[in-house]
Amino acid sequence: MENVIEFHGVSKSFETFSIDNIDLQIKQGYTTGFIGPNGSGKSTMIKFMMNLLQPDKGKVSVFGLDYATHEKEIKNRIGFVYDSNIYYESLNLKDISKIVAPAYKQWDNKQFNKYINQFELPLNKSIKNFSKGMQMKASIAIALSHNAELIIMDEPTAGLDPTFRRELLDIFQEFMVNEGKSIFFSTHTTSDLERFADYIVLVDKGEILFHQPMDKLQEQYVLVKGSTDLLDRDTEAHFIYIEESQGIFQALSKDAGEVQKVFEDHVVIEKASLDEIMFYMKSAHRNGGN
Missing domain, CATH: 3.30.70 (Alpha-Beta Plaits)
Structure with a gap:
């Protein structure tokens, strides 16, 4: 499998915005940075990748599989970090881990606790009492604790201080040491991508302006x-x-x-x-x- 994510002729129309006939191939085993101004279509395309939104026409495949017949298998192999909390705010991390763990075949409780300690997160405090940065750290800990093959992240460093952002990038680089692992990383903090990404996709108004290797961009x-x-x-x-x-x-x-x-x-x-x-x-x- 050469590509971990593929878009073929994907289109979607909204009242004030549209994505028209997008073709995109994201290579397996690399980190791809996804950039563009607000309202450019980044979040919409990530929703396609996660099957949270379906295109009007065209096809999206992940791991060479389609969601129509392989949704459970695909999502079992993905770690997802969204730009805001997606868990029940009244629950604490201990409870959330008990709910999330059975959904993944390779959930690793030891790994989860390792990240909780490393990120200095309280297990018994309600998520609603976490800061934005703490909520993001919690999402990252969960995403990295079930041996995912693909990490999809939407603004994962939002609300994080520069010191922890650097630490987090080191963690992602450790994750990428394992052959075949892939990261798709949407962010406005382009300095993170300059030291971390292998490929960059730039999107604006629902169009892909380029998809190039990071080193070529820096040379050209x-x-x-x-x-x-x-x-x-x-x-x-x-x-x-x-x-x-x-x-x-x-x-x-x-x-x-x-x-x-x-x-x-x-x-x-x-x-x-x-x-x-x-x-x-x-x-x-x-x-x-x-």
Whole structure:
């Protein structure tokens, strides 16, 4: 099995938003970062992966299986971390673990208690009295305690302090040491993905703008800064999107060598961060580029 998740011609229409004919293949054994602005369709696509929402047309498969005939098997092999609490707020973690454990064939109570201790979570305190960060840690502990083959996460580091975020990424890297394990990671904290993801999917307004290896993105995309006097129809063609302010332009390009050749030492060329790539690609998509 080469792909752990596959979308084939997936479409869904809502009153103010639509996803149209999406094709997407997520490789098994890698960490895929899923980025895009709010309202871009990320949560909708994650709901398709979890069978919480069905497309109007097209097909979604997980582990090469479809939900129509293999829902229990698929969900048994997935660990899911949502961006808000999905458990009964009146229950404590001890009770929740007793309810959740029978649903998974490979639930590991020893592993669960290890994460509870590591994350310093109280077993006998009601979830409703947990902070947002504590609720997220609880979801992560449960997701990692049943030998899941695929972890799907929607904003898993929301509400977590930077120190714990770093610790959490180390835990995910340990998880990925096991051959065949996969992570699909939706987040606005792109700095986490820069040190952790193998692939990046950028989505905007229900369209996939790119799906590329992280190292290729870091090699290809550059931010170029210079005087607007340097811009004309020919030179602008080397950029994906250009911003201008007070006689200075800043633009995203995929070809540092060509930009260097055209502008020589009249511009400053810097590596573009994932945040900058997302911003300029989204702007180009919404404004038709330059």
